[in-house]
Amino acid sequence: MLARVRSCAVVGLDGVLVEVEVFIGPGNPGLTIVGLPDTAVQESRERVRAAIRNSGARIPLSGRITVNLAPADIRKEGPAYDLPIALGILLASGHVAADLDDTVVLGELSLDGTVRHTHGVLPMVGVAREHGLRRAIVPAEDAAEAALVEGIEVIPVRHLGELIAHLAGSRPIAPVGPTPVELDGDPASGIDFAEIKGQEHVKRGLELAAAGGHNVLAVGPPGAGKTLLARALPTILPPLTREEALEVTRIYSVAGLLPSGSPLVRHRPFRAPHHTVSYAGMIGGGAWPRPGEVTLAHRGVLFLDELPEFSPRVLEVLRQPLEDRIVTISRASGAVTYPASFLLVAAMNPCPCGYHGDPLRPCTCSAHEVNRYRKRISGPLLDRIDIHLHVPRVEYEKLADHRTGEPSAAVRARVEAARAVQRRRFGDPRRLNSDMTPPEIRRYCQLDDAGERMLRAAIERLGLSARAYHRVLKLARTIADLAGSERIAAVHVAEALQYRPQDLG
Numbered sequence: 461m462l463a464r465v466r467s468c469a470v471v472g473l474d475g476v477l478v479e480v481e482v483f484i485g486p487g488n489p490g491l492t493i494v495g496l497p498d499t500a501v502q503e504s505r506e507r508v509r510a511a512i513r514n515s516g517a518r519i520p521l522s523g524r525i526t527v528n529l530a531p532a533d534i535r536k537e538g539p540a541y542d543l544p545i546a547l548g549i550l551l552a553s554g555h556v557a558a559d560l561d562d563t564v565v566l567g568e569l570s571l572d573g574t575v576r577h578t579h580g581v582l583p584m585v586g587v588a589r590e591h592g593l594r595r596a597i598v599p600a601e602d603a604a605e606a607a608l609v610e611g612i613e614v615i616p617v618r619h620l621g622e623l624i625a626h627l628a629g630s631r632p633i634a635p636v637g638p639t640p641v642e643l644d645g646d647p648a649s650g651i652d653f654a655e656i657k658g659q660e661h662v663k664r665g666l667e668l669a670a671a672g673g674h675n676v677l678a679v680g681p682p683g684a685g686k687t688l689l690a691r692a693l694p695t696i697l698p699p700l701t702r703e704e705a706l707e708v709t710r711i712y713s714v715a716g717l718l719p720s721g722s723p724l725v726r727h728r729p730f731r732a733p734h735h736t737v738s739y740a741g742m743i744g745g746g747a748w749p750r751p752g753e754v755t756l757a758h759r760g761v762l763f764l765d766e767l768p769e770f771s772p773r774v775l776e777v778l779r780q781p782l783e784d785r786i787v788t789i790s791r792a793s794g795a796v797t798y799p800a801s802f803l804l805v806a807a808m809n810p811c812p813c814g815y816h817g818d819p820l821r822p823c824t825c826s827a828h829e830v831n832r833y834r835k836r837i838s839g840p841l842l843d844r845i846d847i848h849l850h851v852p853r854v855e856y857e858k859l860a861d862h863r864t865g866e867p868s869a870a871v872r873a874r875v876e877a878a879r880a881v882q883r884r885r886f887g888d889p890r891r892l893n894s895d896m897t898p899p900e901i902r903r904y905c906q907l908d909d910a911g912e913r914m915l916r917a918a919i920e921r922l923g924l925s926a927r928a929y930h931r932v933l934k935l936a937r938t939i940a941d942l943a944g945s946e947r948i949a950a951v952h953v954a955e956a957l958q959y960r961p962q963d964l965g
Contacts, residue, residue, distance in 0.1 A: 463551035466564045466593065467544040468584035469534055472749070472796035473714055475580070475587030477564070479530045480541065482548030487524030493545070495529030498537040498748075507539070507569050508546045515573040515621040520553045537748055540578045543567035543597070546620060558627040563595040564588035566602075573620040575599045579716040582709060585609045597623065605713060605723035607639040608706065641702050643726055650730075651692040654867040658858035662689055665849045665959060666805075667871050670696050671878040672938030673892035674931075675782065675804040675844060677767070680851030681821070682814045686807035689851070690763045693805060694730050695868035697761075698876045701889055704759045707799070711758055715751050729760030731802075735769035743777045749789040749796050754781045757802035767808040768836040775841055778804070782844045785895070801890070804845070808837075818853065846894065846931045847959040878941040893938045898930065905933040910950035918957050932956050 465480045491505045512519045519525075527545055529536045544565040550556040566584055568576040581602040588596060589612045596614050598606045603616035614636045617623045625631040653663055662678065666689060669676045678686045700708065708725045712718045719725070733742065733753045744752030754762060764770060781787045781800035788797045810816040811830040816823040825833070842848075883889045885904060896904065907915065919929060933948075936956040940948045 461552045461554065463548045465544040465548045465551070465560055466588070467529075467541055467566060468564055468587060469536055470580040470583055470714055471534065471794075472798060473583055473710055473751070475584040476534055477587060477591055478534070478536065478541075480544040480548050480565075481528040481530060482545070482552045483526045483528075484520055484523045484549075484552045485526070489520075489522060489524065491525045491527070493527045493529070495527075495532045496535050497529060497541075498535065500539050501529070501536050501541055504539060504542045504545055504569075507542050507571060508549065510571040511542070511569040511573040511620050512546055512549065514571065515619065515624060517550055517555050517620075517624060518553075519549060525549060525552075535748060538579065539568035539576075540566050540580070540584075542569035543575060543617070543620070543623075547623070550624065556624055556627050562593050563597060564593050565597045567597070567599045567617065569620060575617045575619060575623075577601045580714045581605050582608060582706075582713040585612060585614070586710075588612065602723075603636040604639045605709075605718065607636045608641065608709070608723060610638060639723055641705060641724060643699055643702065643705055650695045651688055652695055652868045653692055653871055654864040656685065656688060656692060656865065657861065658854040659685055659689060659851060660865075662849050662851055663865075663871070665847045666693050667696060667875060668935065668938055668942070668959075669693070669803060669805070669847055670871075670875045671893075671942055672882070672934065673803055673894035674846035674935055674938065675894075676806070676847045676849060677842070677845045678805070678807045678849045678851050679810055680807075681818050681853055682809060684851045684853050686851050687765055690761075690765070690805045690807060691730070692868065693761055693803075694728055696871040696875055697728050697803075698872065698879055700726065700728055700759065704890070708759050711751055711755055711799070715756065717756070729757050729802075730763065731757040731760065732763040732765065735764075735766050737770070737774060739771070739773055739777060742774045743781075743787055744789050744798055747791075749791065749798075751798055752787070754778065754787055754800040754802060755798040758799045760802060762802045762804050764804070764806040767806040768833055772836065772838075775836075776838060779840060779844065782841075806845070807851075810834075820853065842961060843925060843927050843931075846935050848961045849959070874942060878938065881941045893934050893941070896930075896934055896937070901930055901933050905937050905948060907933075907936075907948050907953065908950065911936075911948055911953040914950050914953050914957075918953075922957075922960065924960075928960070932960070935959060 463482045467478045467480050469476045469478050566578050582605050585596045585606045586609050589609050596606050596612055600616035600618045603614050606614045615633050616636050626633045712725055731753050742753050785801040786797055787800045811825040812833050813824045815821040882892055936948045936952045939952040939955050
């Protein structure tokens with residue numbers, strides 16, 4: 461007898477419907493799985509056998525069972541096919557009678573029949589709804605995540621025996637109601653700007669970065685507060701919108717990193733990989749590609765501390781996502797594209813010992829060592845960073861001052877106001893000034909006469925590249941937005957030019 465059950469695969473971050481076909485025919489007893497399965501899918505044979513027996517049902521003792529996962533040209537990986545395979549066997553053998561044409565089934569089985577958590581439930585249920593399916597049978601642990609998808613009935617299953625009883629009508633399982641997308645009005649907890657002593661110009665640079673989505677490089681001696689300032693940045697970023705939250709949640713669902721007990725990512729990601737991170741860990745990869753740090757930081761912050769200590773290969777691979785906001789990983793079996801729209805914040809010392817240019821501690825590095833240290837970061841990568849900040853040591857008077865500075869909430873209000881201007885300008889809440897194309901720069905970055913003269917002189921003296929020229933204009937546009945100015949004035953251009961790379965000596 462032949463039975464069909466709908467399931468799903470994940471390719472990149474997108475779900476793809478998979479039809480699990482089960483045929484029981486004459487031949488030596490056995491269970492064969494075909495359709496490009498990986499090792500985890502092949503091992504499901506033993507899990508399925510044990511789960512069926514421990515659920516009070518029987519697996520056919522005579523006849524050969526063939527399971528085909530179609531389409532056969534898509535690689536099937538992971539244990540999410542356990543439950544649809546078991547259900548297909550029960551349908552084909554006549555132990556269960558049900559119409560599942562409008563249902564997608566997902567879930568891993570333990571040997572006792574318990575249905576376990578499965579990665580990537582959100583994109584898989586989402587693609588099922590897009591194809592007109594009306595019901596999803598998922599692990600109870602993942603039901604709230606699946607219920608984020610509107611317009612599909614979610615059946616939570618804890619045990620294979622429960623599902624058999626549900627389909628037989630003896631013990632129906634109540635569907636889970638829609639999970640409301642409730643977002644916190646405030647960003648994730650972190651260091652408030654009010655608690656950071658001094659460094660007012662650095663705080664201003666971070667405010668510009670948050671308002672326009674501009675990348676930042678902070679350079680200064682050890683202990684000046686570079687890491688503290690970077691970790692305070694999320695407190696001035698606007699909260700995630702509903703669309704952004706679902707976008708980030710889909711990424712973390714596929715990566716298996718959703719917070720415990722929460723089906724939804726409610727705060728902007730803050731990723732801070734160690735400088736020993738591999739190429740694949742940063743950009744994504746593996747035999748079958750998985751999201752890397754640049755994708756896990758999507759709609760949030762990617763913080764790279766001790767920037768020159770990262771592998772040159774890892775740093776250079778950042779150039780594409782910084783420019784295109786996506787990353788494409790190609791393999792012989794195909795290519796996948798991940799979103800990578802993040803705010804880069806990097807920190808470094810000015811030299812190997814960390815005290816080059818410090819007024820109090822002498823630098824022990826030779827000129828050759830300083831030059832070689834700085835050259836670990838290529839010019840093209842530096843050119844993609846809009847805001848270069850010098851972070852000096854904090855004086856005692858400021859450290860001992862008991863007065864607090866401007867709180868993050870006040871800065872965040874200005875950032876949100878500037879982003880509202882950009883939202884009206886571009887008609888897309890996800891686009892910021894840093895994303896402007898050359899035609900948009902010509903349209904929205906109009907300079908007054910004084911600003912034109914100043915920028916012309918800067919290009920001639922500093923030798924700015926075309927990319928640097930555009931980035932100065934984008935940053936000046938953000939400065940003008942924060943000031944509530946429709947036109948970019950000379951004062952806005954002057955401030956934008958101050959954030960270009962300087963001689964740190």
